[in-house]
Amino acid sequence: MPRLFxxxxxxxxxxxxxxxxxxSVGEAIFFASLFLLGVMALTLVIAWQFVAPxxxxxxxxLGFWLLVIAAGSFIVIGGxxxxxxxxxxxASDEHRLALARKASNLDLAGRGKGNEQPRxxxxxxxxxxxxxxxxxxxYRLPASQSAMAVMVVGSIFILSWNSMVxxxxxxxFTAHAQGSPRWxxxxxxxxxATAGYFASRWFFRLFRQLTGVGATTVEINxxxxxxxxxxxxxxxxxxxxxxxxxxxxxxxEEEASFHQGTDLRLExxxxxxxxxxEQGRCRVEPGRxxxxxxxxKVPGNAMHSFQSAHNAIHWKIMVEGDAKRWPSFCRNFxxxxxxxxxxxxxxxxxx
Amino acid sequence: MLEGEYTIxxxxxxxRIQRASNLLAYVPRKSNSNKNQPDGVQGLELSVIWxxxxxxxxxxxxxxxxxxxxxxxxxxxxNRTCNFSTKLPWSPLSYEGHLMKLRWCVRxxxxxxxxxxxxxxxxxxxxxxxxxx
Numbered sequence: 001m002p003r004l005f006x007x008x009x010x011x012x013x014x015x016x017x018x019x020x021x022x023x024s025v026g027e028a029i030f031f032a033s034l035f036l037l038g039v040m041a042l043t044l045v046i047a048w049q050f051v052a053p054x055x056x057x058x059x060x061x062l063g064f065w066l067l068v069i070a071a072g073s074f075i076v077i078g079g080x081x082x083x084x085x086x087x088x089x090x091a092s093d094e095h096r097l098a099l100a101r102k103a104s105n106l107d108l109a110g111r112g113k114g115n116e117q118p119r120x121x122x123x124x125x126x127x128x129x130x131x132x133x134x135x136x137x138x139y140r141l142p143a144s145q146s147a148m149a150v151m152v153v154g155s156i157f158i159l160s161w162n163s164m165v166x167x168x169x170x171x172x173f174t175a176h177a178q179g180s181p182r183w184x185x186x187x188x189x190x191x192x193a194t195a196g197y198f199a200s201r202w203f204f205r206l207f208r209q210l211t212g213v214g215a216t217t218v219e220i221n222x223x224x225x226x227x228x229x230x231x232x233x234x235x236x237x238x239x240x241x242x243x244x245x246x247x248x249x250x251x252x253e254e255e256a257s258f259h260q261g262t263d264l265r266l267e268x269x270x271x272x273x274x275x276x277x278e279q280g281r282c283r284v285e286p287g288r289x290x291x292x293x294x295x296x297k298v299p300g301n302a303m304h305s306f307q308s309a310h311n312a313i314h315w316k317i318m319v320e321g322d323a324k325r326w327p328s329f330c331r332n333f334x335x336x337x338x339x340x341x342x343x344x345x346x347x348x349x350x351x
Numbered sequence: 352m353l354e355g356e357y358t359i360x361x362x363x364x365x366x367r368i369q370r371a372s373n374l375l376a377y378v379p380r381k382s383n384s385n386k387n388q389p390d391g392v393q394g395l396e397l398s399v400i401w402x403x404x405x406x407x408x409x410x411x412x413x414x415x416x417x418x419x420x421x422x423x424x425x426x427x428x429x430n431r432t433c434n435f436s437t438k439l440p441w442s443p444l445s446y447e448g449h450l451m452k453l454r455w456c457v458r459x460x461x462x463x464x465x466x467x468x469x470x471x472x473x474x475x476x477x478x479x480x481x482x483x484x
Contacts, residue, residue: 092460092468094398098416122412122443254450256407267406269449303446303480308410311403311451339441339478 024089031081038074045071124307126224126336134219136234136291141218141317144332151206158203162196165189209327214239214284216319218333225315227340228300233276235319237290242324246279248317250296251332252303255312272299276317304339393462395419397435400458401443401477405451414440444478 045067049060087096134140168189175182214237221232235248252272258265277294284290306313317333399415415437446453458472 092396093411094396094400094413094416094458094460095418097400097411097413098398101413254448256405256450258407267450271449301480303448304442304444306443306446306453308403308412308443310408310410311405313446313448313451339444 028085035078042071137219137221141333224336224338227302235292244322247320248276250274396460
């Protein structure tokens, strides 16, 4: 006999056993209680100032303002949470998304006039890669900033970590010098210092790779890219070094982000790679950069660039280099692929 | 594949909606008034959506949305007709990738006065991209 009331359920594939509404109602009640608690606390704290100021229960000072902030945050969190839960109960996923889309389509600023590209909300914005004109070809592509971001974050971590190790090392050294050695602190420093050494080595290797090899610029004759069309690309490598090999590829990469427990994970997979050009041994000198030109064709059945909240398909031009006495490097230059142009499809259902 | 004007077999879609409404047979009907009216049905939502499947968290986008009242359902579904027309966008196209899949479908969601809903969907393919390139 099925139970009339289930407090919690289990996820079975796409189906959820139990009553999903119980969870939503429970959340709504929780947030409503939080909101009421906040309102009551704030009313009490403020009203006391007017009703019985001589008692000075909540004197205006640090404590008073802390209470006001705490009660205010309860009101904001509780109110927002309650409205969102009620909104979820009231409307289906599709209805909520349709209303959100309608709201985002409101042209309040009066934009959207003139000869514009058809609105393609799931394709990344072209403006971010077409704002830089090229010297040899029409557009100069911006480099992907992920390596630079890693270096900045890495430098902050290395500095903090090594500073911490240096402070503790100073304390341990002083203790040894004063004749009262702290052996536990001294021994604890060994793994910390080892981690700091390897982190610093990794950082300087990355720094050398990013700054020592010299700038790479990639220019392209047309954007966006369309399937089955041919494009010209020009790669210029600056610096002072000897390359054993340079390889340029057109790459399509899928990206998916998902929650695993409490962690947010990101997974990437290259699903297509086309070699545009390969250059053997060559020398790059200051004032005489390496200049390579090539043509490539976007495959006819290429999926267009796609970006949603948790999934993405990125297209990019990847420049890989293997230089003598320098670490090998890989630099990415994003491009945007549009769907093939055809007659506007119409979905109709007529009985 | 969708190119030019595309027609979803209407009988298939209306059959599915009819099947969904048949699931609501347990909903008590009013004793008087019109007996054919599917009492207990609050509304029907018809939407054309895309959604992702795969390793990443699911994303959904609504391209077309329409909500019918109980009277609309009586007039449309009872006569086995459900007319709607929409111009499909250029993107996103249907896609069978490695980490993610992108699918399109027509989704019908029927709401009862008891607060339950019955959902059915008819998938279709937009574009010519089949698998990862």
